[in-house]
Amino acid sequence: MEKKLCYSFFFFVFFIGLYSCGNDAETSIDPQITTIGNEDFFLEGVNFTNTSGEKSLLFTSNIDWSITVASTSNGEEWCSVTPNRGKAGKNTIKVKVNENVGVDDRNVSLTLRAGGLTKTITVVQKQRDALTLTTNKFEIGKAGGTINVEVKSNIDYEVIIPETCKNWIKQLTTTRGLIAKRLSFDIATSEEYEKREGEITIRSGKLTETAHVYQAGEGVLLLTKNEFPITDKGATITVEVKSNFDFDVKMPNVDWVKTATKTRGISSHTLYYIITPNETYEKRETEIVFYDKNSSIKDTVKIHQQQKNAIILGKKDLLLECDKGSFSIHTQSNIDYNISINCNWIKEKESAKTKSLNDKVHEFEFDKNDTGKKRIGKIIFTASGGITETLVVNQKAFYSYEIHIPKAGTLYSLIDQEKICQVDSLIVSGELNGTDVIILHRMEKLKHLDMKNVNIVSGGDLYYIYNSCKTENNKIGNWMFYGMGFETIILPNSITAIEENAFRQCMRLSKVTIPESVTYLGGAIFFECISLKSVTLPKNITYIPGYTFQECDLHSIEIPESVTEIGGYAFFQCFSLEKITIPSKVSYIGDQALAYLNNLKEIHVKAMPKDLRFGRLVFSGSTDASLYIPKGTKDAYYLTPLGDFKTVIEE
Numbered sequence: 001m002e003k004k005l006c007y008s009f010f011f012f013v014f015f016i017g018l019y020s021c022g023n024d025a026e027t028s029i030d031p032q033i034t035t036i037g038n039e040d041f042f043l044e045g046v047n048f049t050n051t052s053g054e055k056s057l058l059f060t061s062n063i064d065w066s067i068t069v070a071s072t073s074n075g076e077e078w079c080s081v082t083p084n085r086g087k088a089g090k091n092t093i094k095v096k097v098n099e100n101v102g103v104d105d106r107n108v109s110l111t112l113r114a115g116g117l118t119k120t121i122t123v124v125q126k127q128r129d130a131l132t133l134t135t136n137k138f139e140i141g142k143a144g145g146t147i148n149v150e151v152k153s154n155i156d157y158e159v160i161i162p163e164t165c166k167n168w169i170k171q172l173t174t175t176r177g178l179i180a181k182r183l184s185f186d187i188a189t190s191e192e193y194e195k196r197e198g199e200i201t202i203r204s205g206k207l208t209e210t211a212h213v214y215q216a217g218e219g220v221l222l223l224t225k226n227e228f229p230i231t232d233k234g235a236t237i238t239v240e241v242k243s244n245f246d247f248d249v250k251m252p253n254v255d256w257v258k259t260a261t262k263t264r265g266i267s268s269h270t271l272y273y274i275i276t277p278n279e280t281y282e283k284r285e286t287e288i289v290f291y292d293k294n295s296s297i298k299d300t301v302k303i304h305q306q307q308k309n310a311i312i313l314g315k316k317d318l319l320l321e322c323d324k325g326s327f328s329i330h331t332q333s334n335i336d337y338n339i340s341i342n343c344n345w346i347k348e349k350e351s352a353k354t355k356s357l358n359d360k361v362h363e364f365e366f367d368k369n370d371t372g373k374k375r376i377g378k379i380i381f382t383a384s385g386g387i388t389e390t391l392v393v394n395q396k397a398f399y400s401y402e403i404h405i406p407k408a409g410t411l412y413s414l415i416d417q418e419k420i421c422q423v424d425s426l427i428v429s430g431e432l433n434g435t436d437v438i439i440l441h442r443m444e445k446l447k448h449l450d451m452k453n454v455n456i457v458s459g460g461d462l463y464y465i466y467n468s469c470k471t472e473n474n475k476i477g478n479w480m481f482y483g484m485g486f487e488t489i490i491l492p493n494s495i496t497a498i499e500e501n502a503f504r505q506c507m508r509l510s511k512v513t514i515p516e517s518v519t520y521l522g523g524a525i526f527f528e529c530i531s532l533k534s535v536t537l538p539k540n541i542t543y544i545p546g547y548t549f550q551e552c553d554l555h556s557i558e559i560p561e562s563v564t565e566i567g568g569y570a571f572f573q574c575f576s577l578e579k580i581t582i583p584s585k586v587s588y589i590g591d592q593a594l595a596y597l598n599n600l601k602e603i604h605v606k607a608m609p610k611d612l613r614f615g616r617l618v619f620s621g622s623t624d625a626s627l628y629i630p631k632g633t634k635d636a637y638y639l640t641p642l643g644d645f646k647t648v649i650e651e
Contacts, residue, residue: 050129164198
């Protein structure tokens with residue numbers, strides 16, 4: 001007994017706790033929703049005609065509310081409610097419906113919720129008026145008979161037979177209704193030689209459907225269907241012939257229409273023909289003629305076959321390099337098509353559509369692949385009818401490494417030997433000697449080299465065996481990077497000198513960063529670097545040696561104020577150079593140092609003429625540029641080789 005009392009007390013306390021935890025000040029209110037006005041739309045619903053429309057519903061609620069449209073029967077697509085939520089008090093919601101173009105009425109439920117209270121509003125929309133015949137063509141023999149006209153309608157209708165036809169077309173039954181009905185008509189025997197035509201009209205207001213009745217006379221040849229549209233896939237067609245005499249058939253002189261040899265349970269007036277698939281890219285058509293040899297009576301079947309629709313790609317797969325670029329793809333198509341791309345690193349330059357089977361060229365751009373792994377994209381060509389062709393685009397990975405060399409000569413052991421020829425970008429730090437330079441030369445695809453935190457030290461193997469070149473402390477040595485294919489390089493912050501021919505014939509080098517620690521440049525260090533566009537010279541150099549930038553693609557260059565001498569051929573044939581300034585401390589310019597700068601527009605000379613000496617033919621082929629000199633020095637400069645310039649301006 002004591003146990004039972006304990007259990008009872010426990011459940012009482014538990015229930016009180018649940019009740020107190022689940023009810024706050026708001027939910028303790030008893031929710032109420034009441035309509036405003038005489039209309040109780042919760043009971044009566046909301047009714048619409050088949051046209052689009054809108055109705056306002058008024059109600060009160062003592063707490064916040066929300067309303068939703070049921071997803072059944074696609075109600076959310078044709079019925080909407082605004083607003084879909086609100087506060088306590090008087091509220092108005094607008095129920096809007098789209099036009100009902102179907103032949104059935106439709107309904108959907110709106111659910112109004114306030115707290116734990118739920119009320120339902122039923123929205124009903126009428127169907128559109130419809131009146132259709134399942135068949136509107138009837139061929140009747142001379143003897144007459146009975147035809148059954150099936151009418152589908154959701155409205156009342158009347159049957160009208162023209163006065164001219166009432167003598168041979170008579171309705172057997174009369175019916176009215178809102179569902180499918182079969183109307184029977186008696187067709188009298190024809191005593192006429194020619195075929196005759198009549199109409200039976202089913203009418204309701206503005207809706208009208210007409211059944212055409214054709215009755216054979218003497219010597220009539222009728223085809224129940226005269227035209228057959230065929231897809232490119234081919235088909236077997238059934239030609240039903242209505243005739244009261246024996247007839248002949250004239251087959252077309254084509255190889256793609258054949259008489260079917262196997263027929264099952266067909267009448268003598270039902271013929272089958274095989275239309276073979278159209279493998280061409282042009283539509284085609286022909287005729288089968290049914291005729292009487294002894295008269296002019298004939299009828300014709302026309303066959304129209306669509307062309308084979310196709311999209312033909314010049315390539316189905318493509319392999320791209322890791323760096324950004326562009327490519328083109330050739331297509332052939334006789335239908336409209338759209339292009340979609342399933343990745344964001346390929347972009348079409350311009351979209352195109354075609355309607356004839358001729359070549360089209362689509363241009364695409366692709367981004368650099370710096371993801372570290374190979375990637376695949378798809379370009380999808382899609383047309384109606386489920387026709388799809390896909391170009392699979394593979395892009396090589398951009399292999400980027402960041403390596404620290406704790407001990408000079410060990411770079412070889414720190415990199416995957418199988419991928420050494422695939423490295424595109426390398427950030428290297430630590431100590432580097434001749435043995436390591438050799439490994440850099442083996443990186444055939446290396447485009448970007450960052451040596452900012454490298455210390456070049458003496459020792460290791462000969463990195464350029466022909467001139468017995470070894471590394472020296474803090475120097476970019478002779479021929480060190482000769483002929484390498486990288487595009488950019490950041491030199492070590494610790495170097496003090498760049499020696500002769502260091503970057504000679506680096507044909508792809510476009511940008512080089514030289515640290516301010518460098519005080520010495522050797523001759524021809526950038527000789528024939530034909531892609532070099534940008535270089536910043538350190539501020540502490542005093543000499544630009546001969547051949548330093550010969551045949552480079554420099555557009556501009558800033559010569560440091562510390563420079564006192566420019567060697568022969570230093571800027572020879574830098575065809576893209578447009579402007580150059582000679583600092584005031586320059587005292588000598590060597591042979592043809594600034595010769596054949598075909599695009600040079602401005603040359604600014606800050607040095608005084610009395611302090612400046614020249615080698616031979618310094619400005620040969622460059623004198624079409626405008627020469628800017630210090631004020632008051634024009635006469636003095638006319639006595640120097642600079643006097644050959646056509647335009648001289650004091651500044």
